[in-house]
Amino acid sequence: MAAPSDLPDPSIHPVRPPSHRPDDESNADRQAHVIGMMIGTALMFIGFLDVFLSISGGFEINVVPLLIYFGGIAVWANAVVENPTVRYSLMAASVLISLAFFHYGEVLFWHKQVIFWSTIVVVMYFMFKEPKPAA
Numbered sequence: 001m002a003a004p005s006d007l008p009d010p011s012i013h014p015v016r017p018p019s020h021r022p023d024d025e026s027n028a029d030r031q032a033h034v035i036g037m038m039i040g041t042a043l044m045f046i047g048f049l050d051v052f053l054s055i056s057g058g059f060e061i062n063v064v065p066l067l068i069y070f071g072g073i074a075v076w077a078n079a080v081v082e083n084p085t086v087r088y089s090l091m092a093a094s095v096l097i098s099l100a101f102f103h104y105g106e107v108l109f110w111h112k113q114v115i116f117w118s119t120i121v122v123v124m125y126f127m128f129k130e131p132k133p134a135a
Helices: 027-057 064-080 084-104 109-128
Strands: none
Touching: 027 064, 027 109, 064 084, 064 109
């Protein structure tokens, strides 16, 4: 009779291959997502800052800060949003709104108010959203 082994009995606990999921991101993909998130957030902040200062200071702005803001939303959505339908919907909406402002050529006070308050609502949502548990 063979000597008893220290290994677990394979009939009780079947051997499983190491858990490598095909959807795991490579290190380069993860870095690209982080870079996109940083650049998108920076562009949104720069555009939002101009809108906020024009509201509080009472001066007019042209369409460039809004183009920067919505361009930042498109870059951020491409890097952060996982659901392709939501991602491409956000990107398309931000590009269409940018094109509409560019075509219109003027930013009215209510445009700035809508952008200001919708940004506040989105930031509040992400502040109080529970992070998803690590799998």
